[in-house]
């Protein structure tokens with residue numbers, strides 16, 4: 001690729017998958033990129049994260065990343081569904097979507113480290129311990145304030161996650177997260193204890209597995225990977241507690257077991273095999289869609305969860321965050337340094353409708369599982385399969401942005417078309 005963004009100073013806030021993708025994609029196009037991350041040290045945080053083939057193809061464009069992911073990612077050929085009382089329902093095979101590309105599921109911290117190192121290797125400048133407190137923009141530049149220091153650039157892409165402070169400048173007010181009514185107990189652990197129990201030993205047999213148990217308003221998913229040495233599980237259940245969304249809030253094993261009272265013994269065995277310090281209680285935050293992701297002068301754009309948090313049942317939060325990063329980079333490439341506001345408005349317009357439609361799949365899948373009539377499910381086991389949508393997964397954000405950019409820019413010149421519609 002030539003250097004279409006040469007001289008275009010890009011400032012990115014937040015080194016999650018949205019920020020890192022935007023940084024890598026702008027850097028690949030020749031832009032000098034400075035990425036500011038609030039955390040002061042690199043830690044392998046989180047547990048299982050899923051990237052569909054729509055983001056898999058983005059990783060594959062970054063030399064060495066796919067090769068580094070392969071040994072640590074999950075490679076099962078399907079997902080086995082059971083009822084809460086252990087009646088086998090069906091297997092959802094991924095064969096049908098093999099032509100759409102490669103998906104990558106693995107430990108968030110391990111994958112994040114590989115992507116971070118790739119960003120550094122291509123010349124992205126990353127500064128840690130830089131918690132941005134304010135944003136500003138003029139007609140000619142945008143920037144942030146960190147620990148009293150003012151840093152400016154041609155454009156700011158804010159990927160500062162669900163608790164984004166950048167939202168305030170974009171919206172003109174501070175919006176509060178809501179409870180989604182659900183929470184997730186989640187864990188990533190070794191398989192030593194599972195190996196000892198005949199009910200769960202298969203999870204440590206060296207092969208990758210993926211299975212789910214579904215019950216009224218609760219679902220439990222388990223994945224075994226890394227040659228049978230690692231296991232991750234998530235248990236989504238009703239929870240009206242305060243929305244304290246954090247990846248490190250500790251969970252209580254017995255509380256988790258209580259949410260699956262009367263369920264198959266294997267589910268209890270997996271939960272009880274979890275070292276207590278590995279259990280996280282994550283309250284799922286929900287936010288109404290924002291009316292816009294772009295600041296008034298269109299030099300600051302929200303990307304990733306800062307713009308649009310996803311429910312995990314969409315299995316698309318991280319993938320859509322990456323699509324944002326790629327799309328913003330392509331728009332900046334096509335607009336050039338002289339037309340940053342055009343690029344930023346086009347980025348929003350290209351992404352907005354697709355993101356909203358994808359977000360909705362998180363609610364429909366959760367409701368299909370949690371509100372299922374189990375007599376119906378037992379007679380129609382295929383009804384629990386995840387809707388694997390071709391329009392979501394067989395999609396190339398980079399190609400799409402190139403294809404529609406000119407037409408989108410033209411539509412932005414018509415005032416009634418210039419804002420995204422819900």
Ligand SMILES: Cc1cc2nc3c(=O)[nH]c(=O)nc-3n(C[C@H](O)[C@H](O)[C@H](O)COP(=O)(O)OP(=O)(O)OC[C@H]3O[C@@H](n4cnc5c(N)ncnc54)[C@H](O)[C@@H]3O)c2cc1C
Pocket residue numbers: 013014015016017018019036037038039045046047048049050108130131132133159160161162163164165247303304305306312317318319321
């Ligand atoms: C520590 C952590 C662990 C996670 N673990 C999982 C997991 O196991 N499974 C899963 O599915 N999803 C996990 N997620 C969420 C998932 O990564 C995101 O939902 C998705 O990838 C979208 O990414 P994002 O870049 O938009 O947001 P995030 O991944 O949330 O990244 C936002 C980044 O911005 C930084 N930041 C926030 N505020 C500021 C500020 N003011 N100044 C500078 N930097 C700031 C944060 O430290 C963070 O690095 C985790 C997120 C985090 C932060």
